[in-house]
Amino acid sequence: MLLSLNRMGPGRYALYSIGVLVALFLLFPILFIALLSFGSSQWLQFPPPGWTLKWYRDFFDDPRWIAAILTSLKVGLCVMALSIALGLPAAFALVRGSFPGRVALRAFFTSPMIVPIVILAIALYAVFLRLGLNGTFIGFVAAHLILALPFSIICIVNALEGFDEAIEKAAIVCGASKLEAICRITLPSIRLGIFAGALFSFLISWDEVVLGIFMASPSLQTLPVKMWTTLRQDLSPVIAAASTLLIVVTMAVMALAAFIRRRSEP
Amino acid sequence: MRSTLRRGRAWPLRGFGPALPALVFLFVFMVAPLAVLFLRSVTEPTLGLGNYAELLGDATYGRVLFNTFTVATVVTVVTLALGYPVAWLLVILPSRVARWLFAIILLSMWTNLLARTYGWMVLLQRTGVINRTLMDLGLISEPLPLVNNLAGVTIGMTYIMLPFIILPLHATLSAIDPAIMQAASIAGARPRQIFFRVLLPLSLPGIGAGCLMVFVMALGYYVTPALLGGASTTMLAELIAQQVQSLLNWGLGSAAAFILLTVTLILYAIYVRAIGLGRPQ
Numbered sequence: 001m002l003l004s005l006n007r008m009g010p011g012r013y014a015l016y017s018i019g020v021l022v023a024l025f026l027l028f029p030i031l032f033i034a035l036l037s038f039g040s041s042q043w044l045q046f047p048p049p050g051w052t053l054k055w056y057r058d059f060f061d062d063p064r065w066i067a068a069i070l071t072s073l074k075v076g077l078c079v080m081a082l083s084i085a086l087g088l089p090a091a092f093a094l095v096r097g098s099f100p101g102r103v104a105l106r107a108f109f110t111s112p113m114i115v116p117i118v119i120l121a122i123a124l125y126a127v128f129l130r131l132g133l134n135g136t137f138i139g140f141v142a143a144h145l146i147l148a149l150p151f152s153i154i155c156i157v158n159a160l161e162g163f164d165e166a167i168e169k170a171a172i173v174c175g176a177s178k179l180e181a182i183c184r185i186t187l188p189s190i191r192l193g194i195f196a197g198a199l200f201s202f203l204i205s206w207d208e209v210v211l212g213i214f215m216a217s218p219s220l221q222t223l224p225v226k227m228w229t230t231l232r233q234d235l236s237p238v239i240a241a242a243s244t245l246l247i248v249v250t251m252a253v254m255a256l257a258a259f260i261r262r263r264s265e266p
Numbered sequence: 267m268r269s270t271l272r273r274g275r276a277w278p279l280r281g282f283g284p285a286l287p288a289l290v291f292l293f294v295f296m297v298a299p300l301a302v303l304f305l306r307s308v309t310e311p312t313l314g315l316g317n318y319a320e321l322l323g324d325a326t327y328g329r330v331l332f333n334t335f336t337v338a339t340v341v342t343v344v345t346l347a348l349g350y351p352v353a354w355l356l357v358i359l360p361s362r363v364a365r366w367l368f369a370i371i372l373l374s375m376w377t378n379l380l381a382r383t384y385g386w387m388v389l390l391q392r393t394g395v396i397n398r399t400l401m402d403l404g405l406i407s408e409p410l411p412l413v414n415n416l417a418g419v420t421i422g423m424t425y426i427m428l429p430f431i432i433l434p435l436h437a438t439l440s441a442i443d444p445a446i447m448q449a450a451s452i453a454g455a456r457p458r459q460i461f462f463r464v465l466l467p468l469s470l471p472g473i474g475a476g477c478l479m480v481f482v483m484a485l486g487y488y489v490t491p492a493l494l495g496g497a498s499t500t501m502l503a504e505l506i507a508q509q510v511q512s513l514l515n516w517g518l519g520s521a522a523a524f525i526l527l528t529v530t531l532i533l534y535a536i537y538v539r540a541i542g543l544g545r546p547q
Contacts, residue, residue: 012459018351019359023367025348026374026428029385032395035389086291089284097281102541105285112296114534116486117472118503119523122510123299126306142295149288172301207378210488214511227380231493235388243381250376254369 004041027128030247032172032207032230037240041216044237065242068226075137082251086145087152093152095160099110105123110150117210120146125214135217143215151204152197159193160186199257205248275543280489290334300527303520310517313509317521327505334502337416337491340421348424349476350469354437375429383493386422387413390494406426414496422494423484428485431476439473478537482530502526 030044037055039048059065094106110113112120124133133139163186171181189192209224216225223242230239291379307317308324321327353370356364372380389395390412412418442465450460495501500508502522509519 005479015351015355018348018467019355019367022348022352022428023370025425026370029389029425030374030377031515032389033381035386043393048483086288090288093281093285097279097285099279099282105289108292109288112292114530115296115300115525116484116487116488116503118302118488118506119300119527120296121488122506122519122523123303124295124518125510127299127302132437146292146296149292153288159477183398184491201378207376209380214507224378224380227378228489231380231384231387235384235391238386243378243384246378246381254376256370 026164033240034244034247037237037244039237042237044235044240055237058238059245062238063224064221065223065238068221068223071137071140071220072206074224075140075144076202077201078141079148079205080198080202082141082145083148083152084156087149087197088156088194090149091153091156091160094157094175096165109153112146113150117147121211121214124211128215134215135220137220139215140212140220140222142210143211147208147211148201148204151200152194155197155200156190156193159190159196163189192260196257197259199253203250203253285534286530291488304524306516307520307524310520318525320518321525322523324346330500330502330505333499334415334485337419337423337501338481339373339532340420340483344420344424345427345480346473346477349428349431349435350473351441352428353432354435354470356432357439362489371429371432374425379426382425383422383490386418386425387493390418390421413494414499416495416499418494419491419499419501422490423487425482426487426490427484431480434443434479435469438469438475442468474540475537478540482533484535485533486526486530 036044036046036048038051038053039045040050040052040054043046085217090109094102094109120143128134132141166179168186169188171185172178176184205230207224208222209228212222212225213215213228216222221229223246227239227242230236298341308315308318336451352367353468356367359367389398392409392411392413394412396412397406400406412421446468447460447464450464455463486503487501488507491501492507493501494503503526506519506522506526509515513519
């Protein structure tokens with residue numbers, strides 16, 4: 001009854017309108033920035049008096065923005081690799097292990113998602129200052145990895161729980177070694193979970209800003225940190241261009257994820 | 267083969283080894299730094315709970331706590347009011363349309379936080395599109411103060427939190443068997459009764475999960491309040507950052523951080539109690 005549209009009566013028009021309004025509310029700032037980034041007004045007039053690619057040119061002509069993109073990419077890829085390297089074995093332990101405290105360990109591994117990031121940021125800032133890791137590449141990777149790890153562990157745990165261990169055992173009975181069975185049977189079967197974990201880990205790192213604000217040095221900044229410091233000064237249209245590029249990257253990653261998902265479905 | 271298996275079973279930490287690298291990493295980079303931070307909150311400038319007393323007793327800090335809880339509450343209520351109908355729509359719309367709505371929600375959720383906040387900064391400013399449109403329509407004569415105050419923070423945070431309430435609500439609503447609603451209808455209940463006495467109670471777990479998640483996230487949010495808020499509307503996360511970064515007052519900053527962490531953990535414990543750890547079905 002209330003779960004089918006045509007029998008709901010006039011109430012459904014209220015639902016429709018809220019749905020449309022929320023969809024517009026969610027899309028509005030994103031479309032707005034994208035349009036603005038092509039507008040010629042330095043003062044972000046809307047509708048723009050004319051159209052230009054000037055802000056994109058400014059963006060790509062500034063070596064600091066390019067350096068920030070490269071830093072973000074490098075950090076993101078390292079975080080992605082390490083997140084899988086640590087998360088994959090941890091997921092195996094959580095699913096296959098039979099030790100006391102397994103549930104508690106699982107909760108602990110997801111705890112970085114709960115701790116407010118600003119607290120983590122100042123805690124790391126204090127320790128990194130002492131260790132000389134502030135504003136270093138390793139510092140960025142370690143900090144982002146804390147946030148990315150829960151996502152890769154959750155994704156792989158979910159995939160592993162859906163995989164029948166008997167298939168792996170069958171391979172061992174047929175003469176494969178344990179390692180062979182895992183590498184040639186189990187890992188290929190849970191590869192979607194691993195991909196998803198890797199993708200999430202990259203996106204977490206790519207978007208992370210709070211940890212970066214505290215750590216960044218003028219010489220090493222990720223893209224969001226560079227945006228933050230620029231935003232603190234003025235609302236320059238170059239940020240609109242940078243934002244639009246980020247939105248395009250997000251859409252590309254989402255499309256990739258959808259493509260992988262579609263291919264996996266029979 | 268059999269003997270190794272048996273030996274393996276006797277070992278109480280069977281299968282624990284692979285978790286070790288991740289565990290060590292989180293201990294070194296998360297637990298230890300947090301522990302150091304806590305020590306600073308009770309030792310700087312003097313040993314004792316002075317920092318906590320100052321935070322909870324002083325009117326200025328009281329104001330910050332009040333701002334934080336007010337914004338978190340308002341954001342939670344507004345996201346629920348907007349998110350529930352959307353989650354409901356996602357369940358009952360034809361899947362072609364629902365897929366588009368889903369894509370919009372995910373796009374907004376995964377778009378860079380700063381990009382979205384920047385959008386709102388531009389939209390809400392004195393000479394921004396919203397004020398201009400309202401003035402051109404003759405609805406207002408002076409630009410509304412929409413930014414650098416709690417209104418701006420609330421709008422920006424509502425925008426960011428909406429997906430986080432829609433998704434759990436959608437999960438709950440889509441698990442409800444439509445036959446139950448049909449049964450209520452056959453038994454003579456009117457739509458309004460069905461909503462308040464069947465659908466709403468059945469969706470309470472999703473409402474609880476979504477609201478707690480949004481509330482907890484809103485309490486500790488830093489970026490949006492810092493950019494859309496003003497000097498007089500400091501929230502807790504900003505206070506922590508200010509104390510540490512600009513005033514180098516580590517004792518007070520750490521104490522504020524631990525008050526925030528304690529509230530967060532208590533709310534999270536309630537969440538786990540009520541909903542469970544979210545084991546996949």
